[in-house]
Amino acid sequence: MARKQMSEELSPARWAFNITHILNTVLGPEHFPINVQEVAKELSLQMYRDDPITEIQGKNIPGFEGALFKDPSGQKGWAIFFNNSFQSKGRINFTLAHEFGHYLIHRVRYPNGIQCSESDLVRWDSELGQIEHQANVFAANLLMPLDDYRRQIPDNIKITMEMMDVVTQRYAVSLLAALIRWIDYTSKRAIVVVSRSGFILWAKPSKSAFSSGIFYRTASSPPIEVPANSIAARPADFDIEKAKKGMKHGPGVWFKEPSEEITVFADQYDLTISIIQFAL
Structure with a gap:
């Protein structure tokens, strides 16, 4: 018992x-x-x-x-x-x-x-x-134990796809799992946005992003389109490597301030995964 x-x-x-x-x-x-x-x-x-x-x-x-x-x-x-x-x-x-x-x-x-x-x-x-x-x-x-993950990617730095490739291989996890683990502890203002066919399915902001008004309400809202000028909305305009390297946006693309977007078109999930990072 x-x-x-x-x-x-x-x-x-x-x-x-x-x-x-x-x-x-x-x-x-x-x-x-x-x-x-x-x-x-x-x-x-x-x-x-x-x-x-x-x-x-x-x-x-x-x-x-x-x-x-x-x-x-x-x-x-x-x-x-x-x-x-x-x-x-x-x-x-x-x-x-x-x-x-x-x-x-x-x-x-x-x-x-x-x-x-x-x-x-x-x-x-x-x-x-x-x-x-x-x-x-x-x-x-x-x-992905937190203490070990923090040693791979400190909580106060901007991430790149190269960094994420390292941790996905180290822990043998998917990109999405590794990103959610990172967004839970980072002190940077960032949000992970998951979309399909041009509409946001769900999004998870970091704590600092949420406290500054960066979030999407998807559970009880009508479908939300991804921003028209984002990488996520234009898969035909970006090859895989270009989308992974990212793109800087001015105010009004992702929220009301400048941002930097990295997007991965994850065919194995039939999902588009975007990491949006903002200046502190």
Whole structure:
């Protein structure tokens, strides 16, 4: 009973911190990228010998990203399934960590398991269900511990795509996951904007950007078009490398002040991901 209560009581960040401490002790601080399959099976067996993760398997199911179910073979324990049709290893790695988080935090409350759609893992805003948000928080903290991430990209500098390439490779995560991790701690005024077909799906500002009025309300508003003069609105005018290098805008493109935009057309998500940075 105590172990079951523990899975309920620890926060997602605390779970990730505890596992990071174990990995640092056993493997050293340079243990990246994390082999989530190996860690999930080994630690679940050590912590919950009668209820471990016994199977991790890839399946090609449209609209499906990952799932946690009781082991279908009838054995004791749990199985994690992930969509193996995606080319992005970072996307799969985050899905595995997300489902591992469900196992640690939610399996007692959801004994029949949990299935996650693409939007559950791609969207990070507060409109997510609480359990999906918690699994995302766990995955981000496990794969990209904050102290290590800050050493790669200090909180007071402007980012470039070259910097983001370094951290996505170090942690074996997608660009979107790495950007959201960065936007949560940076002291710079910046906003990550995710769009599709010329309309903003959601956006996440840094704390300093939000406090200065830089944000979009997408949850309860009519569709918001991306600015007409932005890179995001003109994919035909920018090749991939030019869009990644970015473009400076005058006032009135992204909000009412000058900005610098970097945009990535992420075909694997059918999304356009823009990073907008502002002067302090």
